[in-house]
Amino acid sequence: MSEKKLVLLLENVDGGYGDSQILTDINMEVHQGEIVVIIGPNGAGKSTAMKSVFGLLNLTKGKVVLNGKDITNMPPEKVVHEGVCYVPQTANIFPSLTVQENLEMGAFIRNDDFKPRMQEIFELFPPLYEKRAQPAGTLSGGQRQMVAMGKALMLEPQILLLDEPTAGLSPLYQSEIFEIVKQVHAHGTPILMVEQNAKQALAIADRGYVLVDGKNKYHDTGAALLADPEVGEMFLGGGKAATISKRKPATANAKTKTTPKSKSKTTSKANSKSGIKKPLPKKVKDPSLKKKSTTTKKSGA
Numbered sequence: 001m002s003e004k005k006l007v008l009l010l011e012n013v014d015g016g017y018g019d020s021q022i023l024t025d026i027n028m029e030v031h032q033g034e035i036v037v038i039i040g041p042n043g044a045g046k047s048t049a050m051k052s053v054f055g056l057l058n059l060t061k062g063k064v065v066l067n068g069k070d071i072t073n074m075p076p077e078k079v080v081h082e083g084v085c086y087v088p089q090t091a092n093i094f095p096s097l098t099v100q101e102n103l104e105m106g107a108f109i110r111n112d113d114f115k116p117r118m119q120e121i122f123e124l125f126p127p128l129y130e131k132r133a134q135p136a137g138t139l140s141g142g143q144r145q146m147v148a149m150g151k152a153l154m155l156e157p158q159i160l161l162l163d164e165p166t167a168g169l170s171p172l173y174q175s176e177i178f179e180i181v182k183q184v185h186a187h188g189t190p191i192l193m194v195e196q197n198a199k200q201a202l203a204i205a206d207r208g209y210v211l212v213d214g215k216n217k218y219h220d221t222g223a224a225l226l227a228d229p230e231v232g233e234m235f236l237g238g239g240k241a242a243t244i245s246k247r248k249p250a251t252a253n254a255k256t257k258t259t260p261k262s263k264s265k266t267t268s269k270a271n272s273k274s275g276i277k278k279p280l281p282k283k284v285k286d287p288s289l290k291k292k293s294t295t296t297k298k299s300g301a
């Protein structure tokens, strides 16, 4: 099976805050064309894992590689230039600025003409065009998430990191956000997303990672994780996981897993069978920008 290009790799990453180690031997991969989801209980280290990619914490072991380049412990302002855009769970827009001004802020490190890109963003999120002159803080929760994602996408990132984009939203808006994530992905941007709505997230994911206590617990295709009784029991609201497994088959490098619906009861980080065979990802961090627009994904069109 031809493997898609590896965009982001976290390999054997240890890291935390100050003297407090949160992540232990974390491994993750995101390939071109993938939506990869991180789920797990509160405090498991999901956000911390994302921050590790964005240079927001100190990594004491392992490495983070973006498109073949080692960005371990690279500061956020540089990570952005490398093509990583991070949409944090909260405070991810400027509420008092208009929608258009938010998008312009997202492009602040670009020194080229970003108008065409803004047009693409408006085409991707029509409600934002309609409300482009309104303060972003006056929009609905779902539309504010559009602004947050649109702001990040202004830099045409190599990869988009989303931390719980549906948090605090009604079920209706949550579904809307997942549709938006699919749209963004369809336009060519690989996505690494932390989600508390594990079922819906895994349903649109090519692959998923379950973190527990700062460690890889399971790793498999989204379909396999949904169908896994153990995962369902622990993270999907009761073993009915199998009933939801209708989501999309793991596309991309599903090589990892295989048995689409069977149970991959992998156990912690070791679970080679369902996934975690290879270690990888690592840190992340904050907001939006990056400059290299051009190359990677250019969606729009």
Ligand SMILES: Nc1ncnc2c1ncn2[C@@H]1O[C@H](COP(=O)(O)OP(=O)(O)OP(=O)(O)O)[C@@H](O)[C@H]1O
Pocket: 017, 020, 022, 040, 041, 042, 043, 044, 045, 046, 047, 048, 049
């Ligand atoms: N800035 C920080 N300084 C010190 N400890 C932190 C910091 N942020 C998070 N932690 C701790 O790191 C651990 C992992 O937190 P993290 O936010 O990564 O978990 P999470 O899986 O994202 O949880 P949630 O589902 O609640 O968002 C927790 O014990 C948390 O208290």
Ligand SMILES: [Mg+2]
Pocket: 046, 047, 048, 194
């Ligand atoms: Mg979190």
